[in-house]
Amino acid sequence: MRKRATIYDIAQEAGVSTATVTRVIKQDPRVKAATREKVQRAIDANAYAPSVTAQNLERGSAKVLAVVLPEMSNLYFSRIYNAAYWEADANGYSLRLFQTRENQPISREMVSELIRCRIDGVLFAGNIWSSDRRDLNDALERLKNYMPVAAICPPGVDLDCIRIHSDLVSCVRLPVRHLHTLGHRHIAFIGGSMQTKDASKRKYNFLEQLRLLDLPDDPAYHIEAGYDMEGGERATMRLLSSLERGRWPSAMVTFNDLIALGAMKALKKMGLHLPDDMAVIGCDNQFFCPYTDPPLTSIDLHPEEMAQSAVRELLLAQESSSQSFSMIRDATLIVRESCGAALGYRKME
Amino acid sequence: MRKRATIYDIAQEAGVSTATVTRVIKQDPRVKAATREKVQRAIDANAYAPSVTAQNLERGSAKVLAVVLPEMSNLYFSRIYNAAYWEADANGYSLRLFQTRENQPISREMVSELIRCRIDGVLFAGNIWSSDRRDLNDALERLKNYMPVAAICPPGVDLDCIRIHSDLVSCVRLPVRHLHTLGHRHIAFIGGSMQTKDASKRKYNFLEQLRLLDLPDDPAYHIEAGYDMEGGERATMRLLSSLERGRWPSAMVTFNDLIALGAMKALKKMGLHLPDDMAVIGCDNQFFCPYTDPPLTSIDLHPEEMAQSAVRELLLAQESSSQSFSMIRDATLIVRESCGAALGYRKME
DNA sequence: GCGATAAATGTTACCGATTACATACTCGAC
DNA sequence: GTCGAGTATGTAATCGGTAACATTTATCGC
Numbered sequence: 001m002r003k004r005a006t007i008y009d010i011a012q013e014a015g016v017s018t019a020t021v022t023r024v025i026k027q028d029p030r031v032k033a034a035t036r037e038k039v040q041r042a043i044d045a046n047a048y049a050p051s052v053t054a055q056n057l058e059r060g061s062a063k064v065l066a067v068v069l070p071e072m073s074n075l076y077f078s079r080i081y082n083a084a085y086w087e088a089d090a091n092g093y094s095l096r097l098f099q100t101r102e103n104q105p106i107s108r109e110m111v112s113e114l115i116r117c118r119i120d121g122v123l124f125a126g127n128i129w130s131s132d133r134r135d136l137n138d139a140l141e142r143l144k145n146y147m148p149v150a151a152i153c154p155p156g157v158d159l160d161c162i163r164i165h166s167d168l169v170s171c172v173r174l175p176v177r178h179l180h181t182l183g184h185r186h187i188a189f190i191g192g193s194m195q196t197k198d199a200s201k202r203k204y205n206f207l208e209q210l211r212l213l214d215l216p217d218d219p220a221y222h223i224e225a226g227y228d229m230e231g232g233e234r235a236t237m238r239l240l241s242s243l244e245r246g247r248w249p250s251a252m253v254t255f256n257d258l259i260a261l262g263a264m265k266a267l268k269k270m271g272l273h274l275p276d277d278m279a280v281i282g283c284d285n286q287f288f289c290p291y292t293d294p295p296l297t298s299i300d301l302h303p304e305e306m307a308q309s310a311v312r313e314l315l316l317a318q319e320s321s322s323q324s325f326s327m328i329r330d331a332t333l334i335v336r337e338s339c340g341a342a343l344g345y346r347k348m349e
Numbered sequence: 350m351r352k353r354a355t356i357y358d359i360a361q362e363a364g365v366s367t368a369t370v371t372r373v374i375k376q377d378p379r380v381k382a383a384t385r386e387k388v389q390r391a392i393d394a395n396a397y398a399p400s401v402t403a404q405n406l407e408r409g410s411a412k413v414l415a416v417v418l419p420e421m422s423n424l425y426f427s428r429i430y431n432a433a434y435w436e437a438d439a440n441g442y443s444l445r446l447f448q449t450r451e452n453q454p455i456s457r458e459m460v461s462e463l464i465r466c467r468i469d470g471v472l473f474a475g476n477i478w479s480s481d482r483r484d485l486n487d488a489l490e491r492l493k494n495y496m497p498v499a500a501i502c503p504p505g506v507d508l509d510c511i512r513i514h515s516d517l518v519s520c521v522r523l524p525v526r527h528l529h530t531l532g533h534r535h536i537a538f539i540g541g542s543m544q545t546k547d548a549s550k551r552k553y554n555f556l557e558q559l560r561l562l563d564l565p566d567d568p569a570y571h572i573e574a575g576y577d578m579e580g581g582e583r584a585t586m587r588l589l590s591s592l593e594r595g596r597w598p599s600a601m602v603t604f605n606d607l608i609a610l611g612a613m614k615a616l617k618k619m620g621l622h623l624p625d626d627m628a629v630i631g632c633d634n635q636f637f638c639p640y641t642d643p644p645l646t647s648i649d650l651h652p653e654e655m656a657q658s659a660v661r662e663l664l665l666a667q668e669s670s671s672q673s674f675s676m677i678r679d680a681t682l683i684v685r686e687s688c689g690a691a692l693g694y695r696k697m698e
Numbered sequence: 699g700c701g702a703t704a705a706a707t708g709t710t711a712c713c714g715a716t717t718a719c720a721t722a723c724t725c726g727a728c
Numbered sequence: 729g730t731c732g733a734g735t736a737t738g739t740a741a742t743c744g745g746t747a748a749c750a751t752t753t754a755t756c757g758c
Contacts, residue, residue, distance in 0.1 A: 002494040004467075006714055017738045022716060032736065047491075049465045053411060054714035056402045057743050071431055078427055082420055085448060097446060099434060116398045118353075142396075145351040229640050261640045268642065291578050291610045293617065293642045355744055366708045371746060381706065403744035406713050705754070712746085721738070728731090 005046035014042040066119045068098045070126040076284050076303055080125050083304035087311040111139045115146050121314035125152040148317035150310040154198045162313045165328040166301045168201045174299060174333040175281040176209040179251045182339055188221040188249040190235050190259055221249055225259050232262025240270055257282035260296055275340035285334050295336035302329050354395035363391040415468045417447045419475040425633050425652055429474050432653035436660040460488045464495050470663035474501040497666035499659040503547045511662045514677040515650045517550045523648060523682040524630040525558040528600045531688055537570040537598040539584050539608055570598055574608050581611025589619055606631035606647055624689035634683050644685035651678050
């Protein structure tokens with residue numbers, strides 16, 4: 001490895017002081033043209049580039065934001081990461097990704113690490129709201145001493161930080177109303193683990209919607225599921241096998257597209273034809289939705305925009321010191337064919 | 350924001366020198382128990398944590414590796430990232446992700462950034478081998494002055510750095526032989542852009558396999574495609590519409606699972622039934638493969654293991670200064686139902 | 699109780715930049 | 729020729745740690 005030239009080397013070679021070298025680099029106008037050239041030559045000759053580390057130390061900040069996410073098996077999180085990355089980039093910040101091991105929420109060590117690294121702001125997303133209330137609050141309070149904290153979280157999570165809420169009302173209301181419009185009356189909800197705030201909120205909203213639309217609510221129709229395809233498959237099998245054929249729902253709202261994918265597989269295995277025998281709606285509008293069979297109607301929560309807002313607010317909070325901000329981004333229904341709507345299909349009972 | 354305590358504050362509060370504070374933190378055994386306690390109390394009282402930036406400056410390295418990837422729309426890359434992340438983590442390094450904007454290969458600025466940040470090693474993966482030879486080599490040479498460089502790349506890319514090759518022979522040989530065993534004789538290849546090394550290599554290997562197995566080679570059977578589902582869908586439509594029905598192939602090998610997904614959609618749209626009318630094989634063994642309809646037979650290139658090896662070699666190269674290493678990780682065929690094999694199906698012509 | 703050795707702690711230069719302040723140089727006016 | 733204003737450049741403290749070396753204190757043999 002080549003030894004890196006320091007500012008001292010350059011200063012010496014150009015026969016000036018380090019201050020002058022800095023001035024040349026910073027394009028300070030009050031250096032004589034002749035000097036500037038001398039210095040520039042030395043810089044070029046040695047391919048000199050100032051050490052970011054040293055600059056960071058001097059500046060007292062590394063201009064880094066952090067985002068804490070569960071391992072990115074789910075594309076929903078890469079969308080958040082990507083959006084945050086470019087937004088940070090556009091503001092001269094870099095973004096460090098901290099991953100939590102599966103279902104492990106923020107650990108004590110991670111909090112320490114964030115503080116030790118002089119992170120300038122941190123964004124949390126994903127399944128950390130389920131962790132013990134006290135632990136979470138402690139972690140948050142500790143962090144907030146040193147950096148602005150933002151979270152993409154379900155509404156109602158009353159964390160004392162910048163909060164960007166996904167719209168858990170519309171993300172259930174939209175599919176239910178859509179199905180209702182199509183004539184469905186027996187609608188099931190395949191949710192995540194009711195331990196998590198997100199899932200239990202959605203279930204609550206789901207029941208609310210049924211009531212508002214005067215739809216029957218069969219307790220057998222809401223069922224927990226792991227957050228992936230296998231979870232969806234199992235839950236669906238459980239749902240169908242627990243009921244006699246006549247009492248099966250005619251439509252399913254799922255917690256996310258992965259679960260929907262698993263559900264679709266289970267339904268086909270049971271010999272059902274989609275969307276005629278069963279309508280399915282996913283959530284997250286993942287890239288594969290147009291390519292499932294039939295193409296999956298889904299909900300877009302706009303994770304990119306949420307991440308972008310979060311980063312912007314983090315940067316703003318650096319100066320303003322006000323760390324209370326809360327916004328809610330509404331969801332959008334993306335209609336495809338898994339409910340038959342696009343086919344002009346209408347359920348009759 | 351709270352003012353952070355420095356080592357001087359702690360030293361003062363505990364009535365010792367900074368050296369002693371460092372010793373306590375580093376668990377140096379030659380501090381008296383009484384002193385240790387005094388210091389520890391001061392540390393705890395101020396929630397003191399040494400500044401990573403200052404440590405980095407002193408150490409002359411930030412213990413960071415970097416991985417340069419195209420934006421992670423493709424799960425293949427998140428798998429590489431994840432594996433690299435944990436491997437780095439296990440060795441006390443952190444991992445910074447640098448993303449290239451779509452199809453833009455490594456830019457001059459990114460190289461500068463990597464150098465300025467005193468990155469301790471960099472791993473490249475993805476579609477950068479297509480970029481101009483000279484530019485790429487220049488970038489590599491520049492980087493190699495300052496850090497070990499590794500690349501996950503197709504075999505035959507004769508970059509002068511640590512090379513982890515995916516097995517582009519088996520990743521075509523396996524599916525072709527599999528299809529051949531099942532009785533297929535008319536096999537098409539839906540590849541990526543022939544501009545890229547990866548895709549052209551595979552096509553070459555594909556033709557080689559046909560020859561070895563004495564299978565007919567119809568030029569209409571190899572066709573370019575964008576790297577995503579839309580690309581696969583379009584390419585498939587093009588393939589089928591360019592031939593009269595009687596000359597259609599009975600099986601398709603695709604560049605990746607996304608393309609396969611698109612192809613499957615196109616095939617269904619044409620009224621073909623899988624796997625009876627057409628067998629399809631993907632590549633990458635992505636998470637959704639078991640959940641396509643029918644479940645997609647695919648090739649696993651083991652990106653995790655490649656990333657792991659790459660990180661290990663990067664860390665090794667730091668001392669040994671030998672930067673020539675090359676290994677090839679073979680591929681594995683994952684048989685599902687999209688070729689009918691699992692159903693005991695056999696093609697007869 | 700003294701010197702020799704070991705144990706505990708302190709002093710200070712250094713890592714590589716930035717910047718407030720000090721100094722030197724230039725030029726025109728008188 | 730000298731003074732002052734402005735311009736160009738240099739000096740040195742600073743950021744927050746680390747560690748080689750120096751110094752002080754404790755321990756032990758005789």
